[in-house]
Every structure is written in structure tokens, then in C-alpha cells.
Amino acid sequence: SELYKTNVNWSFPRTFWWGVASAAYQVEGAAKDEGRGPTIWDVLTHRVTGFTVANQTGDIADNQYYLYKQDIARIAAIGTPAYSFSIAWSRIFPYGRGPVNEQALAHYEDLIDTCIEYGVEPIVTLYHWDLPLYLQNTYGGWLSEEIVDDFVEYARVVFRRFGSKVSKWATLNEPSVFCNTYPLPAGYFKATGIPAKQQPFYCGQSVLLAHARTYRLGKQLMPNSTIFFKNNGGYKIPLTNSTADSLATQRAWDFGEGLWANPTFLGGDYPASVKNYTSTFLRPLTAAERGMLDGSSDIFAHDAYTSQFTSAPDVGIAACLANTSHPLFPTCANTTYQYPASLGGWDIGPAADPGSPWLHKATDWVPRFLHYVQDTWKPVGGIAVTEFGFGEPFEQLKTVLGDIRSDYGRTMYYHDYMEAILQAMSEGVDVVGTLAWSIVDNLEWAQGYTVKFGMQYVNLTTQERSFKASYFEYVRAFQVYQRK
Ligand code: PNW
Secondary structure, eight states: OOHHHHGGGOOBOTTOEEEEEOOHHHHOOOTTSTTOOOBHHHHHHHHSTTSSGGGOOSSSTTOHHHHHHHHHHHHHHTTOOEEEEEOOHHHHSTTSSSSOOHHHHHHHHHHHHHHHHTTOEEEEEEESSOOBHHHHHHHOGGGSTTHHHHHHHHHHHHHHHHTTTOOEEEEEEOHHHHTTTTTSSSSSOSOSSSOTTTHHHHHHHHHHHHHHHHHHHHHHHOTTOEEEEEEEOOOEEESSSOHHHHHHHHHHHIIIIIHHHHHHHSSSSOOHHHHHHHTTTSOOOOHHHHHHHTTOOSSEEEEOOOOEEEEOOTTOHHHHHHOTTSTTTTTOOEEESBOOGGGTOOBSSOBOOTTOTTOBOOGGGHHHHHHHHHHHHOOTTOEEEEEOOOOOTTHHHHHHHTOTTOOHHHHHHHHHHHHHHHHHHHTTOOEEEEEEEOSSOOOOGGGTTSSOOOSEEEOTTTOOEEEOHHHHHHHHHHHHHBOO
């Protein structure tokens, strides 16, 4: 892009996507309404005691299935130009395959039309973890390649129906989370014949093939659309300048981002370290599959919440790699947010809610991350930060005290993050948009409603919404820096 050459004024171009995000199971509620079929998350929340904090479920959540008109009106009123949400596969196909539920299509059509009426661009994710239960029970969900056909048929119905109204599409959200163990199995159940440490790679291969076929179909049906893979991660900083730490850091990139981004941006195949590890059990991608994968994401879409220091395991990389039951195997990379006391003992940045121990405010590292992505994967269409946010510490306490709008930590997070993006853009990184997580407090998966990421508070008894300070800051950052 020519963008950076003109970004000397530190401003967001008019084409910048700027919005807020959510996902179906976390906000919709209406879990049994209008023909929705059950998903793995209904089972995890209802049948696995203690899976979520206080066994909280998404049965009602923010009731957005019914309150979407007011939610869209509110974000339009405060000046948000885009809303990124996910469609529930189990509403469109209650069994994941088979009969289509017209009521659900009509529902999402009205949601999309409402966005357009209010001047809010709809950005749609096809899959945000809520797998139709039938597919889990029939063939093990993402562990089986059988899912690819079913996913593509689901995408076909959705693209055909909404392709003239929606032009930005994420296929799948964060497979490095839902193919792994956070929050203990987010994507599938572990009880299968496949060893636990191999499962993420079977899941990943199905995900990549489903993505690539969906991308090709989508571009055929909607040639002017922007379709992308959506993953998560952050900058990985070697803890020390030792060779062992830099090798561990490279492995963390390979198994974190590269596993997905190399196939989609760098020729269709996995990084060498990933291929090496999986060669004993995973079938290699065929030449046709690699061809279909290569170039299958129009932008590099990343949920870049935080960054980490990375180091070799205490036993050393070689010993870790030799021991398949080592807890860090096969990545064999440790991550931390603090330098050890012997190295000064400082934190990468303020910690978020202890319920999200993976998240610290590491906004200083955002420009480095964006440079790294651009230099490594060279995305032709630029980079979008498709989720970023902060679980405000003590927000529960603030709720008790009635101080619900004073989310100082999150406010500083958005302030510093937006300026970090401007800095990266002024240095030549082609950033095309930001989508803040989240539009409202919602079901934070295993944490239930105890960890809050919303820029709006939700009173879960009355369903009343209130803007928090952070939302005003996010609006301000954009309005101040939007190109005139
Ligand atoms: C994302 N990590 O999950 C999800 O897409 C959202 O549904 C979720 O509510 C939000 O972030 C906040 O948690 C992530 O370990 C989970 O780096 C874990 C990580 C990143 C994102």
C-alpha cells in the first residue's frame, strides 16, 4: 500500500475499519429459541460441573438475540462505524448439516439490515467456537476432516444470503485457542483415540482446509469481498540474548502464528519445525491443498491483546523436545510477563483481571509486533487488529460499589494502543483497521460473567447498558486522529 508514504500526519485514513466486536455465544442468549440447535458450549456449561465459574451459561447472556436493535443504535449513537459479530452455525443448521433454519437466516438478515440502516458496517465471523453438538458427536468435530464439507456448505448458505450486504468476512476465530486447551477444551472434547498432544494439529489441519475452501468459494461468489483468517497472539520477546531463548522464541512464533500464517501467506505449508514434529502422525498437505491455502487471506487479521517474554524450558530445548510428556512439549517455549528478579524484576505492563492471567497491558510492544508481522508474512492487503481489549482488574468490585463506568486500566489500554498503532503506521506498517473487544460485558467463556471485557457495562438483571470511560476514549482516539 501507498499508505505509509502519506501517513506523516499520524492519522487514520478514511478507509480504516474501526469498530467493536462480539461473538454469538457470548452475547446472544436465546439458546433454545427459533430453532437453534445445541452446541458443544451448551454441553460444557450445562453438563460439566465447574467448567465455567459458578456454572454460568450463555442461555440468556446479554440477550442480544432480542436486543440487537438497541445495541446497534447505541454504538451508532456514540459514533462507531463498524460492528463485528459472529453467526451461530447451530442456528442456521441446527444439526450442523442437513436442514436449513430459515428463521435464523431472517434474524441475521434483520441484524445486518439494522447495521446498514444505522450506518454501521457489519463484519461477520462464521465460526467463533460454538460447534453444533451433532458434529462433535458424529465424527469428533474439528478432529475429523469430515467437518470441512459441512463448514463449506454452511458458509455457502450464509454467503449466498448475505453476500450482497456484507463484504468483510472472517472464516474462523482463533484456532490456536479452540484447537488447544484454553479454556480446557474450547473446541472439542479430549476423549478420543488421538493423543492429546497431537489433537491440536488434526484440528488445525481441518481448520486450514475448511478456511481455504471457504475463502475460494467466497471469492468466487463475492469477488469484491475481503475474506480472512483470524488468529491470535502477540509479540514474543526473547527473555535473554541466549541462543536457547532465541530458538525458543522462534518456536513460539512457529507454533503460535506460523502454523496458520505460513500456509495462508507463505506458500501453503507449515513451518519446518511444525512439519518436523507432526510428520510422525499427520498426513502432509497435498500440492493441491497447498495451492488452495497459499494466498487465502486478503489481510492479516490478528487478535493481538498482549505480548510475552519467551524463554527456553528449564530443562533446555533439547531435553524438552526429547520428552514428549514435558508440559511445554512440542513448543518447548516458556512465556512470562515478568523479568526474573535477577534481571531487574520488572513487569511487561499492568496485569489484567487475574481471571485472564494471559493478559497484561503490553502496548509498548504493539509497533514491534506489527513490524514483525509485516516483515515476516508480507500481507498484501495489510494488517487488521481484529480484537484487542483488557479485562479490567477489580471490575467486580467496582460493580458492587456502583462505580461501573470507571475502567481506568482499560481506558489507558485503548489510549496507548491506538497511539501505538499510529506510531507503527507512521513507520511504514500498513494497518487497515481495529476492532475492540468488546461492545458489551459478556460471557467470558470459562470465566463466565466474572471477567468483563466490555466497553459497556451490562446489568444482567435488567439488561440495561451503560457506556464506560474506555468507550469514550476509544471514540476520542479515532475522532482526534481520523484523516480530515
Ligand atoms: C479472545 N490468549 O480469546 C476471544 O476471541 C474472545 O471470545 C474472548 O472473549 C476474548 O479474547 C477475551 O478473552 C482469547 O491466551 C483467549 O492469548 C486467549 C488468548 C487470546 C484471546
